[in-house]
Amino acid sequence: MIHELPYVLRPENICHLESDSLYIGDRRVFPFEKRFERCETVEQVASALRQMVTQGGGPLQVALTMLRFVARLMEQGKLPFSFQEMERSANLLIEARPTNTTMKRTLQQLLFQLQIVFAQKTSLVEEVEKLVGAVEQHYDQIYHTMGMMGASLLEDGDTVLTTCFAEHTFLLSLAYAKKEGKHISVLVSETRPYLQGAHLTAPSLKEMGIDAKIITDGMGAHYLFEKRVNMYMTASDVVCMDGTVVNKTGTLANAIACNYFHVPYYAFCISPDTTKDGLKDLKMEERDGGEVKKCMGHPTTSEDIEALYPSFDIVPSSLVQGIVTPKGVLAPQHIKRSFS
Amino acid sequence: MIHELPYVLRPENICHLESDSLYIGDRRVFPFEKRFERCETVEQVASALRQMVTQGGGPLQVALTMLRFVARLMEQGKLPFSFQEMERSANLLIEARPTNTTMKRTLQQLLFQLQIVFAQKTSLVEEVEKLVGAVEQHYDQIYHTMGMMGASLLEDGDTVLTTCFAEHTFLLSLAYAKKEGKHISVLVSETRPYLQGAHLTAPSLKEMGIDAKIITDGMGAHYLFEKRVNMYMTASDVVCMDGTVVNKTGTLANAIACNYFHVPYYAFCISPDTTKDGLKDLKMEERDGGEVKKCMGHPTTSEDIEALYPSFDIVPSSLVQGIVTPKGVLAPQHIKRSFS
Numbered sequence: 001m002i003h004e005l006p007y008v009l010r011p012e013n014i015c016h017l018e019s020d021s022l023y024i025g026d027r028r029v030f031p032f033e034k035r036f037e038r039c040e041t042v043e044q045v046a047s048a049l050r051q052m053v054t055q056g057g058g059p060l061q062v063a064l065t066m067l068r069f070v071a072r073l074m075e076q077g078k079l080p081f082s083f084q085e086m087e088r089s090a091n092l093l094i095e096a097r098p099t100n101t102t103m104k105r106t107l108q109q110l111l112f113q114l115q116i117v118f119a120q121k122t123s124l125v126e127e128v129e130k131l132v133g134a135v136e137q138h139y140d141q142i143y144h145t146m147g148m149m150g151a152s153l154l155e156d157g158d159t160v161l162t163t164c165f166a167e168h169t170f171l172l173s174l175a176y177a178k179k180e181g182k183h184i185s186v187l188v189s190e191t192r193p194y195l196q197g198a199h200l201t202a203p204s205l206k207e208m209g210i211d212a213k214i215i216t217d218g219m220g221a222h223y224l225f226e227k228r229v230n231m232y233m234t235a236s237d238v239v240c241m242d243g244t245v246v247n248k249t250g251t252l253a254n255a256i257a258c259n260y261f262h263v264p265y266y267a268f269c270i271s272p273d274t275t276k277d278g279l280k281d282l283k284m285e286e287r288d289g290g291e292v293k294k295c296m297g298h299p300t301t302s303e304d305i306e307a308l309y310p311s312f313d314i315v316p317s318s319l320v321q322g323i324v325t326p327k328g329v330l331a332p333q334h335i336k337r338s339f340s
Numbered sequence: 341m342i343h344e345l346p347y348v349l350r351p352e353n354i355c356h357l358e359s360d361s362l363y364i365g366d367r368r369v370f371p372f373e374k375r376f377e378r379c380e381t382v383e384q385v386a387s388a389l390r391q392m393v394t395q396g397g398g399p400l401q402v403a404l405t406m407l408r409f410v411a412r413l414m415e416q417g418k419l420p421f422s423f424q425e426m427e428r429s430a431n432l433l434i435e436a437r438p439t440n441t442t443m444k445r446t447l448q449q450l451l452f453q454l455q456i457v458f459a460q461k462t463s464l465v466e467e468v469e470k471l472v473g474a475v476e477q478h479y480d481q482i483y484h485t486m487g488m489m490g491a492s493l494l495e496d497g498d499t500v501l502t503t504c505f506a507e508h509t510f511l512l513s514l515a516y517a518k519k520e521g522k523h524i525s526v527l528v529s530e531t532r533p534y535l536q537g538a539h540l541t542a543p544s545l546k547e548m549g550i551d552a553k554i555i556t557d558g559m560g561a562h563y564l565f566e567k568r569v570n571m572y573m574t575a576s577d578v579v580c581m582d583g584t585v586v587n588k589t590g591t592l593a594n595a596i597a598c599n600y601f602h603v604p605y606y607a608f609c610i611s612p613d614t615t616k617d618g619l620k621d622l623k624m625e626e627r628d629g630g631e632v633k634k635c636m637g638h639p640t641t642s643e644d645i646e647a648l649y650p651s652f653d654i655v656p657s658s659l660v661q662g663i664v665t666p667k668g669v670l671a672p673q674h675i676k677r678s679f680s
Contacts, residue, residue: 031642190640192556198641206645214647216532216632217558218590222650225592250558252565253593260596292556295635300530301538302371305546307554310562
């Protein structure tokens with residue numbers, strides 16, 4: 001476990017098991033409330049994921065904890081003791097978040113290993129704990145490594161612009177930079193329509209003792225113009241083999257403005273998607289525009305007006321200075337040779 | 341009077357006189373409510389302007405109507421019948437909106453003419469009506485001319501990106517283009533923190549029968565990337581003699597993205613500021629960051645988090661294709677020779 005993490009990223013606050021229930025930290029109401037969604041069945045967990053109770057890296061952690069939960073329910077006789085039942089549970093979660101390929105890949109790898117466990121009829125809870133614990137340690141190690149690399153990019157006095165909630169890798173970069181005595185400030189784009197910047201990133205940075213100021217999504221260019229930004233850093237939903245970065249809507253506008261003002265943009269990526277060569281393999285999804293017509297549930301315009309909600313931005317590799325990966329801070333053009 | 345205007349821009353909805361009161365259309369609650377702020381004194385009018393009951397070109401129209409109101413109160417013996425009293429009233433409004441230089445200049449010109457009226461002791465109400473009516477006609481003519489010029493820039497099938505609420509000149513451009521049989525679509529940036537795009541622009545376009553879709557302030561670049569935008573059009577708070585454009589925060593990010601994707605940006609400007617050569621004459625104001633931490637009055641983050649609110653963006657002339665003025669659609673480099 002990494003000790004520098006703020007409230008929302010601490011494992012027990014992402015989710016935890018307690019007697020007969022799995023509790024998921026509700027990121028939708030943070031920082032106004034610190035509440036947990038209580039789930040007694042796998043179906044309820046899947047439903048909570050669909051309803052965005054947690055997001056980003058949250059669903060992966062929930063999925064891992066759910067395997068422990070299912071093993072426990074099986075040993076208690078509350079679920080049929082079979083690999084098929086375990087597989088069914090995992091698939092319910094995979095289907096609840098079809099675009100979360102990290103969760104899918106991790107669950108499929110674990111299912112492969114669990115097939116052997118079921119065949120051997122050893123203690124299920126113990127074996128699941130071993131397997132899941134190893135996966136958790138693996139990610140902790142990656143977060144730590146990437147945090148150290150991110151910190152090495154930062155200089156004392158830097159101001160970093162960010163969009164959305166870049167979670168462990170970005171926040172650890174700032175935590176480790178702070179430990180090294182570097183004073184870093186962060187400009188946090190509020191990230192409409194869900195406001196992850198205002199709800200998750202800014203309060204987490206504040207909690208970590210890092211100077212954070214919220215701006216609206218149109219203001220990044222203004223502070224670049226004023227030479228008050230040294231770097232732009234975000235997470236990534238997908239990184240293609242040609243270095244194309246896919247991330248939250250709003251990322252492209254800031255990346256273009258950074259390019260215009262000669263300020264470098266770095267994206268964090270745990271594992272580039274080896275199945276995607278580039279733009280041609282990306283599907284441009286559109287979400288329900290109704291979300292853009294609301295702010296925290298309150299309508300921002302008349303009901304009969306239309307709105308659009310593109311699910312993500314595609315950032316061409318020419319706008320990306322570097323991609324922070326477990327294998328190093330790579331030029332986008334070097335992703336393919338390091339990961340394929 | 342121009343007949344194509346939507347509800348919020350129709351003169352009687354900006355403000356009107358009724359028996360003993362001046363009623364100001366409250367843009368803060370539009371489109372949810374169509375309410376008017378009732379003012380019985382000049383002090384109340386000034387207070388309403390300070391509280392942003394109306395914005396953009398609204399304060400100018402309120403100031404003109406207030407001169408009629410004061411003349412009426414003077415003839416009714418409810419205010420001292422003197423030029424000094426008229427001047428005091430005008431200055432109260434000028435001070436209520438220190439950055440509104442168009443209102444200030446117009447009121448000062450009218451005061452100059454009214455000084456003669458008071459000296460001649462003719463019917464005050466009648467004389468004020470003549471003078472103010474002439475100013476209103478002058479602006480209507482300018483709006484009409486600029487609307488025709490804006491329409492000439494648009495082609496059938498175009499999609500225009502816009503920020504904030506560009507009022508008469510922009511909306512008339514679209515109205516006249518529509519009359520000419522051109523089908524134009526508009527992508528409206530919601531324009532946080534006050535949401536003028538969602539509250540004023542989108543509902544006005546909808547009312548005018550023009551296809552409008554709201555996007556968040558970070559999404560403009562996304563639709564430029566997808567080649568779904570042919571043009572970016574905004575109003576301007578100031579245009580300097582060197583063609584530098586000052587406008588609502590969010591304008592610079594879109595202008596840079598347009599430049600990157602080779603899409604032209606046009607700004608509407610009734611009168612460039614001959615006292616400002618360029619960047620060096622512009623003061624970078626910052627407003628209360630608290631506004632950015634709210635959306636329609638609801639807090640978007642914890643109370644102890646800081647936020648920033650730059651009052652406007654400065655757009656270098658190299659990012660501007662043309663400035664739509666009463667004298668033509670000018671290259672930004674030609675502003676000086678046409679207006680000094």
